Amino acid sequence: MKARFVLSAIVIAASWGCSSAPVAPRGDLLRSPPQYRQPLAGPIRTIVIDAGHGGHDPGAAHNGLKEKHLTLDIARRLRANLEEAGFTAVMTRETDQFIPLSGRPAVANRLGADLFVSVHINANHNRRVSGAEVYYPRVSAVSQSAKWPPAVRAAEVGMPTLTVKQILWDLVLGRTRSQSRKLASTICGSMKHGLQVSCKAKPARFVVLREAWMPSVLVEVGYVSNWQEAQHLNRSEYRASAAKSIAQGIVSYIREAGAQHI
């Protein structure tokens, strides 16, 4: 507990620019080598779309449907919608392929993408639960296996410990979190309208969100465990509407806040 408190104090002090903070100025810690564009500085151009699960990981499976197939289909449609709107959209997977969790935000980090959107389908043991949810990252512990933030090389850090890694990732999250929250609620508003479903924007500790260098959200399109929602998700028209709603939410967010964010 004590270590966590000290860590939080360091992060708060650093983000407030407190001169007595026991860390180097952020510009030194997070300076970008040439291969990384300075994050969050310009207009939004590149959006990475992550189709959840894949390969030997089917995700949720109920009512004859598998999450990995539904997410890939919706992600493909979302890409087409975003490309039509003039953005560069890149998918973490384009086939039924397994990608480890950390490898997903890593694609966006490597590209210097402006937004990261992961698409999932929900399930609950209570089969009556239905509706959409959009998650944004909650402050949480990074794992030992987490990569260093993209602008930092372990060799550049004096003491490349897990604590230092945590501090650096907390700085990244401090810069992106309010935008992630805004993006989540804008997508939710669009899904409510477009799909006529309930939608809540919530914080969560997901690795795919925690390790993204840019504003990031995870969209749970609906509950495959709910019979009626499974029937909807099984229809290509509904998946097309879901993709369109998510895309419209992203475009609204970019229009409202994107060009000037952070």
Ligand SMILES: [Zn+2]
């Ligand atoms: Zn999932």
